[in-house]
Amino acid sequence: MKVDIYERIWMWGVTVMLAVFFATTAIAALGHQLQPPSHVETIDPKAAMSDPRFRTQGVSVDPEGKVHATIVALMFAWLPPEFAVPAETPVTFHLTSIDVIHGFQIVRSNGQSMVIPGYISQFTTQFNLPGEYLIACNEYCGIGHHGMMSKMRVVPKAQWKEPGTPVAAAPESEEIHHDR
Numbered sequence: 001m002k003v004d005i006y007e008r009i010w011m012w013g014v015t016v017m018l019a020v021f022f023a024t025t026a027i028a029a030l031g032h033q034l035q036p037p038s039h040v041e042t043i044d045p046k047a048a049m050s051d052p053r054f055r056t057q058g059v060s061v062d063p064e065g066k067v068h069a070t071i072v073a074l075m076f077a078w079l080p081p082e083f084a085v086p087a088e089t090p091v092t093f094h095l096t097s098i099d100v101i102h103g104f105q106i107v108r109s110n111g112q113s114m115v116i117p118g119y120i121s122q123f124t125t126q127f128n129l130p131g132e133y134l135i136a137c138n139e140y141c142g143i144g145h146h147g148m149m150s151k152m153r154v155v156p157k158a159q160w161k162e163p164g165t166p167v168a169a170a171p172e173s174e175e176i177h178h179d180r
């Protein structure tokens, strides 16, 4: 079969482009651990706050020793407003929204997921650099969207302690702050 020289150039061009696109996706997924978050589990958004899976927000450790962060999104806050996770440890995030779609983004990390009412977003990542991380909302959700943020502290592994009462911890520390 005779293929015209220009056609052959385009065919090779397309093949190379496809290979490059596929490689960039593969590098992002495997090299930078950018995996799509799952939205497999469903939940009734109106009853999410009383659902056993989200009744207690914050950080917990399961019987296997794995660290979980449970977070509820609403207009215009992330609950809890502040939490701490250990460094160099995989943390599995469980997120849901009780109203509209929000965008969970841990700034300066690969922790990011859409948060859709009716679904539980889940992803696992780890933070190797201790410090304070801003959690922002990157999905326009209404008039207070820009102020929807919370704080995540990444604590060196040896100093981190499993929180006893993750819900009470955050507002309490804020009250102390105001008293001073």
Ligand code: CUA
Pocket: 074, 075, 076, 101, 102, 103, 137, 138, 139, 140, 141, 142, 145, 146, 148
């Ligand atoms: Cu929540 Cu934007």
